[in-house]
Amino acid sequence: MYNKGLTRGVFYLGDPTDTDYTAVGCAITTISSNLTEMSRGVKLLAALVEDQVGSGQNLMGAARTLTGAVSDLLRSVEPAAGEPRQTVLTAAGSIGQASGDLLHHMGEGETDERFQDILMSLAKAVANAAAMMVLKAKNVAQVAEDTVLQNRVIAAATRCALSTSQLVACTKVVSPTISSPVCQEQLVEAGKLVDRSVESCVKACLSATDDSEHLKQVGAAANTVSQALSDLLQHVRHYASCGEPIGRYDQATDTIMTVTESIFTSMGDAGEMVRQARVLAQATSDLVNAMRSDAEAEVDVDNSKKLLAAAKLLADATARMVDAAKGAAAYPENEDQQQRLREAAEGLRVATNAAAQNAIKKKLVNRLEIAAKQAAAAATQTIAAAQNAAVSNKNTASHQQLVHSCKAVADHIPQLVQGMRSSQAQPEELSAQLALIMASQSFLQPGSKMVTSAKSTVPTVTDQAAAMQLGQCAKNLATCLAELRTATQKAHEACGPLEIDSALSAVQTLRSELQDARMAAHDGQLKPLPGESLEKCAQDLGSTSKAVGSSMAQLLTCAAQGNEHYTGVAARETAQALRTLAQAARGVAASTKEPQSAAAMLDSAQYVMEGSAMLIHEAHQALVSPGDAESQQRLAQVAKAVSHSLNNCVNCLPGQKDVDMALRSIGEASKKLLVDTLPPCSKSFQDAQSELNHTAAELNHSAGDVVHSSRGTSSQLAVASGKFSEDFDEFLDAGVEMAGHTQSQEDKITVIGNLKNISMASSKLLLAAKSLSVDPGAANAKNLLAAAARAVTESINQLITLCTQQAPGQKECDNALRELEAVRGLLDNPSEPVSQLSYFDCIESVMENSKIFEFHGGLVCLLRVQAAHTHDAMAEAAQLMKEAVDDIMVTLNEAASEGGMVGGMVEAIAEAMGRLDEGTPPEPGFFVDYQTTMVKYSKAIAITTQEMMTKSVTCPEELGGLASQVTVDYSQLAHQGRLAAATAEPEEVGFQIKTRVQELGHGCIYLVQKAGALQMSPTDSFSKRELIECARAVTEKVAMVLSALQAGNKGTQACITAASAVSGIIADLDTTIMFASAGTLNSENEETFADHRESILKTAKALVEDTKLLVSGAASSQDRLAQAAQSSAKTITMLTDVVKLGATSMGSDDPETQVVLINAVRDVAKALAELISATKCASGKPADDPSMYQLKSAAKVMVTNVTSLLKTVKAVEDEATRGTRALEATVECIKQELTVFQSKDVPEKSTTPEEFIRMTKGITTATAKAVAAGNSAQQEHVIATANLSRKAISDMLTTCKQAACHPEVSEEVRNKALHYGSECTTGYIDLLEQVLLVLQKPTADQRQQLAVHSKCVAGCVTELIQTAEAMKGSEWVDPEDPTVIAETELLGAAASIEAAAKKLEQLKPRAKPKQADETLDFEEQILEAAKSIAAATSALVKSASAAQRELVAQGKVGSILANAVDDGQWSQGLISAARMVAAATSNLCEAANASVQGHASEEKLISSAKQVAASTAQLLVACKVKAQPDSEAMRRLQAAGNAVKRASDNLVKAAQKAAFDKADDHSVVVKTRFVGGIAQIIAAQEEMLRKERELEEARKKLAQIRQQQYKFLPTELREDQS
DSSP: OHHHHHHHHHHHOSSTTTOOHHHHHHHHHHHHHHHHHHHHHHHHHHHHSOOSSSHHHHHHHHHHHHHHHHHHHHHHTOTTTOOOHHHHHHHHHHHHHHHHHHHHHHTOOOSOHHHHHHHHHHHHHHHHHHHHHHHHHHHHHHHOOOHHHHHHHHHHHHHHHHHHHHHHHHHHHHGGGTTSHHHHHHHHHHHHHHHHHHHHHHHHHHHHOOOHHHHHHHHHHHHHHHHHHHHHHHHHHHHHTTSSOOOHHHHHHHHHHHHHHHHHHTTTOHHHHHHHHHHHHHHHHHHHHHHHHHHHHOSSHHHHHHHHHHHHHHHHHHHHHHHHHHHHHHOTTOHHHHHHHHHHHHHHHHHHHHHTHHHHHHHHHHHHHHHHHHHHHHHHHHHHHHHHHSTTBOOHHHHHHHHHHHHHHHHHHHHHHHHHHHHHHOTTOHHHHHHHHHHHHHHHHHHHHHHHHHHHHGGGBOOHHHHHHHHHHHHHHHHHHHHHHHHHHHHHHHHGGGHHHHHHHHHHHHHHHHHHHHHHHHTTOOOOOTTOOHHHHHHHHHHHHHHHHHHHHHHHHHHHHTOHHHHHHHHHHHHHHHHHHHHHHHHHHHHOSOHHHHHHHHHHHHHHHHHHHHHHHHHHHHHHSTTOHHHHHHHHHHHHHHHHHHHHHHHTSTTHHHHHHHHHHHHHHHGGGGOSSOOOOOSOHHHHHHHHHHHHHHHHHHHHHHHHHTTSOHHHHHHHHHHHHHHHHHHHHHHHHHHHTOSSHHHHHHHHHHHHHHHHHHHHHHHHHHHHHHOTTSTTHHHHHHHHHHHHHHHHHHHHHHHOOSSTTHHHHHHHHHHHHHHHGGGGOTTSOOSSOOHHHHHHHHHHHGGGOGGGHHHHHHHHHHHHHHHHHHHHHHHHHHHHHHHHHHHHHHHHHHTTOOHHHHHHHHHHHHHHTSOOOSSOOOHHHHHHHHHHHHHHHHHHHHHHHHHHHHOGGGHHHHHHHHHHHHHHHHHHHHHHHHHOSSHHHHHHHHHHHHHHHHHHHHHHHHHHHHHHSTTOHHHHHHHHHHHHHHHHHHHHHHHHHHHHOHHHHHHHHHHHHHHHHHHHHHHHHHHHHTTOOOOSSSOOTHHHHHHHHHHHHHHHHHHHHHHHHTTSOHHHHHHHHHHHHHHHHHHHHHHHHHHHHTOTTOHHHHHHHHHHHHHHHHHHHHHHHHHHHHTTOOTTSHHHHHHHHHHHHHHHHHHHHHHHHHHTTOTTTHHHHHHHHHHHHHHHHHHHHHSSOOOSSOOOHHHHHHHHHHHHHHHHHHHHHHHHOOHHHHHHHHHHHHHHHHHHHHHHHHHHTOTTSOHHHHHHHHHHHHHHHHHHHHHHHHHHHHHHSOOHHHHHHHHHHHHHHHHHHHHHHHHHHHHHOTTOOOOOOOGGGHHHHHHHHHHHHHHHHHHHHHHSOOSSTTSOOTTSOHHHHHHHHHHHHHHHHHHHHHHHHHHHHHHHHHTSSSSOGGGHHHHHHHHHHHHHHHHHHHHHHHHHHHHHHHHHTTOSOHHHHHHHHHHHHHHHHHHHHHHHTTSOTTSHHHHHHHHHHHHHHHHHHHHHHHHHHHHHHHHHHOOOOOOOSHHHHHHHHHHHHHHHHHHHHHHHHHHHHHHHHHHTOOOOOHHHHHHHHO
8 A cells, every 4th residue: 555655656757846745745644654553564574484494583673664664755855855756766676676575475475477577677678768759859959940849848748757757666566466446547647757857758749840750759659558558557457457467268258258249239230240150150169278278287187177078068069050151151141040040059158157157266366356455445544534633623523433434344355364364275165255255245335434424524634645545445435335235236146056065064074063062061161252241142142033934934935946056055044043032042051050041041942953953954945946845844844843942942032931930920810701601799799899890990001001011121121021920810800700790681792891901902912022032123123012011091981981870971080090000100211112103203293282271371382383384494404515515516516527626426326335235224215216216327327428429438527417318317216226126026036136136236336437437548548448348338327237137117117207207208399289280281192081980989099998907907917007008108109090080181271170179189199208108116015005105096097089080080070169179178178288287296397487377378368269169159260269279278377386386486476376376266167167158058148258358367367476476676677679680590500501401411412302203212212302391491491581570561570569579479489490490400400310330210200200300391481471372382391391391201201111120020939948038138138228219309309399389479369260
């Protein structure tokens, strides 16, 4: 570690003006603190070494040499010394030699001398090349004419020489400890510094002279330096890849695994498969040759035979693969040949795994050994840094917490080091490897806690150098822990199948140890160990017995299922629990004073060990023959015997026998209640009643003593349980006596029944007390005991109440006294919890119950008000503080990420991974909720990762923000993953989710680190390649996470997919409505609506059946739910298609009726989306869960909307009723919108008060139209009113809630806005219903009511506007009038579209571009269609510009001062629509370009074309608002719009046909083999992820279109109507 501090100190020292003195101080602090610790360790080691040949003296001499070298270095860097930099570097190099000698004398040489020699020679090669570079640069300086440029070249050459000297010195320092990742990092940083100095020198030379010969020499020298530096860094990276030189098997094995995956994913491309097969054949040939060579050199004959057999197996598999490859090459179009090659590759992969299994396992164990060593070293350094920072830490609490965590880690370090050394000393010993794995797992949790404590302590340390050292050590430890976690998991997977044998051996050892303890006890020599006591050991044994039982149950389950991995884990956990049990049993036996009790305890524990060994053996046999019924039966019998032995062991604890005797006594006494005839009464009624009351009080008191003694000693519990059984016997006799005095047989039966209930409650009380005394820390044990005590008291009260016939109120007083007696004992233990209420809830409860005291009433009320006020203020302050801290953390993370500092992000990801291993979260929810959130964050990570791949090439400086986003998304994913893993069923799914999320975390860490490295060196091609590889790995791991989630709940995942599909359908319907409103939804043939009516009705009825299956699927299996969700999504797609065809067949002459029909099916789709969401949330939940009620409500809305669609379809051709039907559907839609508005759901975004005000104007216009439609009673007016009302109310409610929920809006204004929004909607519903009444009964009185309702709506609108004004505040001002810039913006949009069209022409010029040629291939058709769309949109925008000029000339725009604001708003709408057309056309051109080049899919092209069509519809709507329908400009505009729509439809059809043809070409061959099946699943999941990501992007684009939709204005609509 001092090597690390040394190299950092050398880096930081330079020009005094540029020196980072804090960093230098940190480095020197690191050197001094570690040197002190090293000196102590060396002294101790020298004293322990056998000094036969002077090894101890040599060790001390080497340590003195190292100390002297460090002293020389520190003296040379003193500011007063003034030593040149070269002297400092020389002193640093001598430290490297001294440290290497010390490690050699200690026997800890980590790196072979050959590697160090090569490393030094490569460093010297860099120095020689740099020296030549400096000479060439000096030649350039001599010929430079400009003095400034000459000096610049000389300075750059000097820096190059210094950085090279620094690299050589760094190499000398870190060479002995190059296995440390920190040292590797320092050497790589030194190399990058040389690279940057060389680059700077070359630039200076280029700017200093034009002499080509000199510049050529400088360039050649620079290339030589770069090559030498690349060789050096590659040598270091090659060593760092696995901590030691790569073995002969590793590279070949890795190549085989990678290439076989490529073959699996290349199905369909025979050429690629054959090419990969050649690579695979070469790799297997190398592996076979290496194995045969090892077999010849092997001394052990058995091992040699095994190697030869494995080599033959691999050679045979290679031969089969080669034959299959030849067949595939000869017949590239034959799918059977390709499948044969795939199967051969699978067989080769399996053979490779079997042949290289030992090598792979050895590699993984070696990786774990290195990770354990690095983690132990990092933890030691962190502890040293914590001790050094203790003096300057001013926060006592944080210091104590850090000290506690350091102590916990220090206790685990010896175990970890011992496990590492044992594994290294015994590489073939499985038990040593498993011990290392267990030690590593035990080390992770305390290590993570120490990292957290150290990070929280850093801000409180006043010494900046000490704080920096502590922070760096904590960061290094976090990285080492992440590597240790990964290495432990991989090694455990490799060594796991042999855990059963190790566990069996451990249990047999425990049995022998207990036998030795039994003999010692017999001789009276068994003594308790330090720290052991009877009570402590008894509690340990009781709590451990439950752990043993739980692990054994898991062992049985896994063995029965034939799961070898989980059976091994359960066997290991069972052995660990049995070890603790054996230690506790020995402690109890050693601490007890009764020899018989001690012997009984040891004997029973020994029986447990014998039975457990038999159980593990039978579990192993069950794995060998998983279907053997006899083996399963033996396993069950052995498990039963072990459970009985375990119970006997627990019953041997002091106090347990007495409780069992009390239970038997209660059982014997209760037999008196089973007789048919009661004995005759021996006492009078009064005496019997008095006796019953007395014995009841005694029994109640004894119950309290049992509760109290269960928390005390075992002797106290024994006395209390005996007293309780005696009191119960007396109470039972008194109860039987009282039953004999009852007057009727029915009363007698009731009394006997109550006595039986008391007997049962008493037994439960003793069992609960027994359980608590055995394991006081058991979950919910204290609550169960308290509940049992209350049950005894309540059952006694019921009996006394039944038997008491005294004055009114007497029984209530008696009950109250007994209640007080029962809870009196609780006051003796005020710290014991008695309920689940929080502190404030308890205070609230006390205050509520205190109201019965009238003289305290006023004071209590006052205190409650004050307390509530204070609590609210504290909550508000805490929230503000949290938001402020979150903001500053985000700011700091963004600033750090922009500079390439990603340490905080790596730590955040590592912390999130660590939290995955924490215990079960309190009160977990339902898996489906976490599944939905995890899918969202997983997709977000995948999208960001893809963007990072792009930015790494185009814009590396933006990688920091993307890395920060990945960190945030992963933290949320890990949090949800922990909850999902805890709630997943079965447990294997939860384990798989947790494992996949952790693997994704490792990938994210590597990705973030590579992003930071690339930001520091944007031109480093090596870093770019590494980032792209890491990004691909992250994408694959995201797919694995999604796969694990889908395995958890297949049905809910199908619901998520179906909901996404329905959302896309709704968006498509919105676009269709815009085309219909613009009058451009024309029929392309002679079809009529009657041709589609039956299809619509039939499909709607099918959707109703799917709805029933969907609702019932929430309570059924996941498979049925998945089928129902998929079927409903398919049916709604069919329904929307046929409804759109029906609406199109009506023609554009009646656009309002088209809109009515499309709105009806849109309501159905929206209801289905809500129903799918409700079904997903309700899946697997009980019938009384609130989500079930929401499901029923959503189902009712769905049925209502389908019924409304059917009515609309039947009435759409009836001109006399279709207006009425449309109005009824609108009323129902508005009611549903109002329900959503009144819910407590907060909108995802907010809007401005200005937008809110504009939306309220639509209500005024719709109200006027509604009144006019009611007076005219014409169906076309009613239809128009229905469509306008639906949109106006929906827009108002949406913007009202968005504006009201803005964070800057006060609570009072928010409530007022929501209130008047509801009132306005309710009033408008009343108005529409009044219009319906007028249509049915057109009387004068009914028409007069229209004005009354309209005034009510107008009043609410006025209140809404005033509320919106109150939202704006005092600083708001009106925007400038934008009418004057409309012409410029329109022409600018047209120019943009023309530029895009020219770009398309340059892509692939055509000789005849004006006519479509069906003989062209797909790419050429794409270009032709895209060019047509670009030309059409250019003409469209120019026509819109002409229409705008015509309106200005006519005086309709800008001439009336009163309408200036409205005209400006119209112009803004026109401008935004034109901009959207231009942007959509540009996106289409880019998509066409990418599609022709093979970089984009047909789906992206279709989406771009639809975007052009949607924006075109908006522009048409915007232009038609103020224009004359019969004007020349308007006719040109309509023609241009129709041309755009036709061109877009042609492109969509061509792309869809291509996509359909491509889909038909694919055939899915499902593999039954395990490896092939897994590869096939991964490929399918990757495709699914890509599709879902594209859908998500399309939804975001559509959301942007909706946000910029043109806003209808009242005055404009009146002019249009006129």
